[in-house]
Amino acid sequence: MVKSIQEVVPRIAFGGDYNPEQWDEKVWLEDAKLMQEAGVNLVSVAIFSWSVIEREEGKFDFSWLDKVLDILHQHGIGVCLATATASPPAWLSKKYPEVLAVQENGVPYQPGSRQHYSPNSKRFRDAVRLIVSKIAARYQDHPALKMWHINNEYGCHLSECYSEESLQAFRKWLHDRYQTIDTLNEKWGTNFWSQRYNEWDEIQFPVNLPTFYNPSQKLDYKRFMNDAIFELYKIEKDILREITPNVPVFTNFMYEFKPLNYFEWSKEMDLVTWDSYPDPREGKPYRHAMHHDLMRSLKNGQPFYLMEQVTSHVNWRDINLTKKPGEMRLWSYSTVARGGDGVMYFQWRQGKAGAEKFHGAMVPHSNDPKSRTFQEVKQLGNELNKLDHLAGSKTNAKAAIIFDWENWWAVELEGKPHNKLSYLNQVYKYYKVFYEHNIAVDFVRPTSDLTNYQLVVAPLLYMIKNGEETHLEQFVSQGGTLLVSFFSGIVNEQDHIHLGGYPAPLRSLLGITVEEFAPMSDDEKNIIVANGELFETKTWSDVIHLEGARPIATFKEDWYKEKPAVTFHRYGQGNSIYIGTDPSESYVNKLLEGLFQQLEITAPVESPANVEVLERVKGDNIYLFILNHNEDSVTISLDNELTYVDCLHEKPISNEVTVGGTDVAILSYS
Numbered sequence: 001m002v003k004s005i006q007e008v009v010p011r012i013a014f015g016g017d018y019n020p021e022q023w024d025e026k027v028w029l030e031d032a033k034l035m036q037e038a039g040v041n042l043v044s045v046a047i048f049s050w051s052v053i054e055r056e057e058g059k060f061d062f063s064w065l066d067k068v069l070d071i072l073h074q075h076g077i078g079v080c081l082a083t084a085t086a087s088p089p090a091w092l093s094k095k096y097p098e099v100l101a102v103q104e105n106g107v108p109y110q111p112g113s114r115q116h117y118s119p120n121s122k123r124f125r126d127a128v129r130l131i132v133s134k135i136a137a138r139y140q141d142h143p144a145l146k147m148w149h150i151n152n153e154y155g156c157h158l159s160e161c162y163s164e165e166s167l168q169a170f171r172k173w174l175h176d177r178y179q180t181i182d183t184l185n186e187k188w189g190t191n192f193w194s195q196r197y198n199e200w201d202e203i204q205f206p207v208n209l210p211t212f213y214n215p216s217q218k219l220d221y222k223r224f225m226n227d228a229i230f231e232l233y234k235i236e237k238d239i240l241r242e243i244t245p246n247v248p249v250f251t252n253f254m255y256e257f258k259p260l261n262y263f264e265w266s267k268e269m270d271l272v273t274w275d276s277y278p279d280p281r282e283g284k285p286y287r288h289a290m291h292h293d294l295m296r297s298l299k300n301g302q303p304f305y306l307m308e309q310v311t312s313h314v315n316w317r318d319i320n321l322t323k324k325p326g327e328m329r330l331w332s333y334s335t336v337a338r339g340g341d342g343v344m345y346f347q348w349r350q351g352k353a354g355a356e357k358f359h360g361a362m363v364p365h366s367n368d369p370k371s372r373t374f375q376e377v378k379q380l381g382n383e384l385n386k387l388d389h390l391a392g393s394k395t396n397a398k399a400a401i402i403f404d405w406e407n408w409w410a411v412e413l414e415g416k417p418h419n420k421l422s423y424l425n426q427v428y429k430y431y432k433v434f435y436e437h438n439i440a441v442d443f444v445r446p447t448s449d450l451t452n453y454q455l456v457v458a459p460l461l462y463m464i465k466n467g468e469e470t471h472l473e474q475f476v477s478q479g480g481t482l483l484v485s486f487f488s489g490i491v492n493e494q495d496h497i498h499l500g501g502y503p504a505p506l507r508s509l510l511g512i513t514v515e516e517f518a519p520m521s522d523d524e525k526n527i528i529v530a531n532g533e534l535f536e537t538k539t540w541s542d543v544i545h546l547e548g549a550r551p552i553a554t555f556k557e558d559w560y561k562e563k564p565a566v567t568f569h570r571y572g573q574g575n576s577i578y579i580g581t582d583p584s585e586s587y588v589n590k591l592l593e594g595l596f597q598q599l600e601i602t603a604p605v606e607s608p609a610n611v612e613v614l615e616r617v618k619g620d621n622i623y624l625f626i627l628n629h630n631e632d633s634v635t636i637s638l639d640n641e642l643t644y645v646d647c648l649h650e651k652p653i654s655n656e657v658t659v660g661g662t663d664v665a666i667l668s669y670s
């Protein structure tokens with residue numbers, strides 16, 4: 001049986017990607033010693049080393065990797081061993097050009113960068129099988145091996161392929177899904193624009209078309225590519241499971257990544273890991289926080305690892321801003337506070353050659369242990385090593401936001417009433433209020449178990465599939481509060497309209513029907529009136545008829561003025577709220593604050609602005625994180641009936657705590 005993550009790494013993991021194949025052997029020992037000094041306990045090795053391991057077809061050289069793993073083990077550093085498949089060697093595509101992914105215009109990608117493979121290529125899959133089996137067989141008993149790091153950031157650069165082999169695979173995928181061509185015609189609505197198919201081999205990719213594509217076809221292409229890349233992952237996973245049944249496996253996810261349905265992928269992973277690169281001056285810290293919360297939610301709250309972040313600056317933006325002193329440390333604690341049991345970096349040693357040589361790392365070019373970067377890394381590593389007891393603790397959220405990848409794919413397809421709608425921006429808008437109020441929130445799928453939540457928010461849930469509404473009805477009828485925003489419940493899983501009056505599947509739950517949509521141009525606005533207060537609104541208006549709900553805000557202007565903009569409906573033991581527009585943040589804030597109050601959902605402690613407060617729970621122990629993103633210190637009042645232990649300074653504390661600028665306090669209490 002596969003071991004739990006806490007069994008293999010019973011602590012907060014600290015380390016990063018380690019690419020020793022880019023360095024002379026004499027550096028390896030120095031690396032291991034420096035890693036020890038920095039408190040590193042886990043590194044990911046061999047991610048991009050296929051061409052070094054298998055220099056020619058079938059000829060494997062593991063001598064260097066043997067030495068590296070031995071050195072790391074001798075220094076007490078565990079390894080997430082990569083399967084080396086992220087970037088295929090040039091000899092492979094020279095000999096078998098069909099392994100190359102093909103662009104929309106029919107031109108294949110070439111070696112010379114990375115990830116140029118086609119996930120649908122049988123030859124590529126065979127080559128993957130071979131190298132993964134060899135690596136697994138060789139290192140199955142190596143004591144440094146803690147976990148398998150499968151491939152790397154699947155789909156990062158390339159999540160579509162238009163090769164002939166991909167086309168065959170697409171047709172097969174469709175055949176498996178629909179069985180008969182008549183069913184496919186019905187599911188794709190092909191009587192529209194004379195798109196009927198008689199034979200499977202008439203079907204092409206939904207690209208290179210004179211005008212609009214068939215949205216059902218495009219949606220299926222997205223599903224197909226997600227599945228194809230997922231298959232590739234599962235090929236590796238199955239081999240690893242067979243050879244090393246006890247060793248956990250993962251691949252690393254990305255943020256704001258649309259092509260892969262991470263909820264589905266997580267089911268096949270023992271640990272969710274992801275890579276985070278917020279722009280230091282973006283000024284939207286809630287986004288970074290939301291990515292953490294989403295990652296924590298993918299496996300029902302099981303702690304995740306932040307597999308990659310940068311110490312200082314990346315090299316792939318136009319201008320690569322550097323994190324200021326203390327920021328990297330503080331943001332790393334935000335990772336831990338939001339459920340991270342691993343804080344890792346890309347990469348250990350800053351590269352001397354190649355496209356990423358100006359990307360920050362734990363050890364900078366200067367190789368100076370006194371450098372600011374290394375000092376900050378070392379401080380954090382040594383602090384995290386004091387927090388072993390925290391690993392495995394969980395977040396107890398009373399609220400959730402529905403997040404659905406298929407909905408994301410569908411709602412952003414072309415041909416909509418408003419074609420600038422961004423699913424993520426709508427989700428961010430609601431999430432931000434939770435973030436700013438320090439209210440823990442999970443992300444759930446429309447069909448997730450909602451029994452632990454009092455409040456569920458469903459922004460822009462355009463697609464309602466396979467009876468998901470029944471699940472939401474149950475949640476509300478049993479006492480839950482559901483908030484749904486505009487353009488929700490409109491289509492089924494094929495992107496066909498749910499007939500019966502918008503939003504047909506949610507009509508009785510919300511107690512309304514929407515007769516018409518009235519999207520606004522970029523420079524149009526409207527006002528909504530709620531309890532006599534005025535709030536700006538933009539993007540979208542619904543023309544709503546009440547069917548049991550009552551209005552709690554109305555439009556002030558335009559031809560639908562005085563009609564409901566926001567409605568409230570009692571349904572069973574609970575309440576549903578519908579927002580038929582895109583109101584200002586101040587309104588969303590006000591509405592959610594009212595709900596927090598009514599439902600008694602509160603922050604762990606009161607705090608001034610820009611102070612993140614979160615809790616993690618393990619048995620009777622509660623860990624209270626106070627992260628001060630301000631430059632000046634803040635003093636936070638604590639519950640005077642409790643005694644806390646300051647985990648970083650290992651001393652008791654009561655009544656109040658002062659947290660310096662860009663600093664953190666972690667207090668445990670029970």
Ligand code: GAL
Pocket residue numbers: 152153156275277308314315346356359
């Ligand atoms: C990630 C990738 C790493 C490295 C890093 C640079 O997307 O997994 O290999 O390229 O970006 O920021």
